[in-house]
Amino acid sequence: MSLHHQRAFDKGLDDLKRKLLHMADVAEDMIDKSVEELVKRDGALADPVRDHEQELNRLQIEIDEQALMMLATQQPVAQDLRFLVAAMKINSDLERIGDLAMNITQNAQVLLAQPPLKPLIDIPRMGDTSGKMVRESMDALINRDVIKAQAVIMKDDEVDALKNQVIRELLTYMIGDTQTIERGLALILVSRHLERIADHAVNIAQDVIYMVQGRDVRHPRARVNAAASK
């Protein structure tokens, strides 16, 4: 690549990074607002979540098109190539995080139409942790920081443990009083949406490690098997 082309390419990369970070900020705000809607029982907080979703959809398309254009016209190799591929995978994760926040606001409609079942403690903690995982996975992307990406992957167990605790507790309510079943189910679904948000942050972290190291950490066991079968 000539120096001129390299500069144009680097400018394109910076622009893509900026857009991805913006998507992540938007997604994180959607997580916060959708959980806050439940905790504060304020249905108006669903509006910004809905608006944001359109924005994420638009950004996803823009990033895909821009990355494709750069792939096609500038034919990058090695780390740059892997970054563009990672960008196209990560924007899908961020867009799905937005969809999951939308799902939480849908469950909130059921919950806000009835009296509160119980004070929410673990669900806001799940929201905090999963939001933090999204932010830290993006930090790892921008700084090509494998250690930070690995820390995000480790945190997933915490969210899973919280989700199991939420389900166990809600089941005792539901079994004790059939009046609580619909609300209990809605809260269980909220905890699953938050768990899946954390899973998407893990996907991003795995893509970062792959991008930096050029090796695939998504399925360590399959990796070993694939190596053994060669």
Add this chain to the structure above:
Amino acid sequence: MSLHHQRAFDKGLDDLKRKLLHMADVAEDMIDKSVEELVKRDGALADPVRDHEQELNRLQIEIDEQALMMLATQQPVAQDLRFLVAAMKINSDLERIGDLAMNITQNAQVLLAQPPLKPLIDIPRMGDTSGKMVRESMDALINRDVIKAQAVIMKDDEVDALKNQVIRELLTYMIGDTQTIERGLALILVSRHLERIADHAVNIAQDVIYMVQGRDVRHPRARVNAAASK
């Protein structure tokens, strides 16, 4: 590209298509077996699902590496470039379908440990329809068939309607008899896994349309907004 390179590239594309179709066959078999496990109450059917999951993980990595290598070394453009990008997105969808079939077998553990709650009718129908959507989205990919891809997208409403019906019916059981709550919840989660499998088939169909037409159908509204804002 020289004729020689074009031939090598076409051979690579054929190989990628073959692997993607194999992934889809495996994923479809996992859906069938996991639903059959529930219907026949046969826990042994979880074993092939688990084995298959390892295979999907391995294939996902192989396809990603192969597509990346082709992107880096052969620098395709236009439809070929879009096919490679689609292949890397579609293999993630197929791998996640396998994860969802695994989730179904996990719910089945809860269900098989207790007497049957009710004869399962809508859940096997959801399984059939979502499996068919996966197969048809892959047919659309191989034949670059936009009409077939659109038919897959249309079918998603059917699966959503079945899922809503399942949830409504199970809630009446759960409210009527608290003994049924744990099983009802497990079946509701199964129906959500199947709904998400159908969503992944829709993702694949959308990627096919994008690949063939070079336009993005994932978010029609965002598309219009993006066009309007230019």
